[in-house]
Amino acid sequence: MFGPGREGRCYGRSWRHDGVPLNDKLRFEGLTLTVENVERSIAFYSGKLGLKVEWNAAPAFAMIRHGGVTLGLLALAEARKEGVEEMPPAQKRAIHVEFSTDDLDGLYEGLEANGVAFHQPPHDEPWERSMTAFDPDGYAVEFAQGKRGHNQTKP
Numbered sequence: 746m747f748g749p750g751r752e753g754r755c756y757g758r759s760w761r762h763d764g765v766p767l768n769d770k771l772r773f774e775g776l777t778l779t780v781e782n783v784e785r786s787i788a789f790y791s792g793k794l795g796l797k798v799e800w801n802a803a804p805a806f807a808m809i810r811h812g813g814v815t816l817g818l819l820a821l822a823e824a825r826k827e828g829v830e831e832m833p834p835a836q837k838r839a840i841h842v843e844f845s846t847d848d849l850d851g852l853y854e855g856l857e858a859n860g861v862a863f864h865q866p867p868h869d870e871p872w873e874r875s876m877t878a879f880d881p882d883g884y885a886v887e888f889a890q891g892k893r894g895h896n897q898t899k900p
Contacts, residue, residue, distance in 0.1 A: 772813075773814070774813075774814065774815055775814045775815035775817065776816065776817065777816070777818070777819050778816065778817065778819070778840070778842075778884055779819050779820075779821045779824045779829060779831070779832070779882075780818050780819065780820060780881070780882045781820075781881075781882055782820070782881070783803040783804050783805065783806065783820050784803050784804065785881045786807070786818045786880065786881060786882065787801065787803065787807050787818065788881075789880050789881050790809045790880070791809065792859075793860055793861050794856065794859075794861070794886075795859070796809045796810070796811050796816075797809065797810045797811065798810075799815060804820055805819075805822075805823045806818065806819050806823065811844075834883050837882060837883040837884050837885075838879070838883060838885055839885075840884050841877075841884075841885045841886070841887045842880070842884055842885070842886045843887045843888075843889065844886070844887070844888050844889070845889045845890070845891060846888060846889075846890065847890070847891065848890075849867050849875070849876060849888060849889070849890040850867055852888060853866060853867050853876055856878070856888075861878050862878060863876055863877065863878045864877045864878060864879055864885075865877040867890075873889045873890060873891070874889065874890040874891075875887055875888060875890065876888050
């Protein structure tokens with residue numbers, strides 16, 4: 746399976762090809778969600794969260810950008826052309842679009858003033874301080890204080 750100069754590893758280690766770690770050749774650019782209504786999703790991610798609309802091809806697709814990462818919004822009607830089926834609400838709730846901030850409580854106040862309804866207001870978990878809202882399609886949108894995974898709360 747692996748020829749000379751190739752090796753494979755998993756669990757946090759990189760795959761290699763010709764002695765070069767493949768993760769050094771990759772950039773994470775973003776992900777795409779299937780949504781019922783692209784315009785409604787733009788209104789949430791851009792209008793309420795204040796994110797930049799990079800590409801608007803509504804009603805079929807839109808791309809939201811924040812920093813170096815994009816969030817694609819693909820209309821379910823378009824995705825169905827490729828055989829995609831709608832996910833049940835419980836599955837959508839399990840998918841988290843994650844953001845971080847240095848001022849979670851201030852962000853909470855600002856987003857609440859913009860009309861974002863929160864499922865969980867700012868609260869402490871053993872691994873971080875966070876809050877959760879749901880986008881119009883039921884995907885969890887989570888906001889955390891500080892850098893994700895590096896901000897344990899005090900016991």
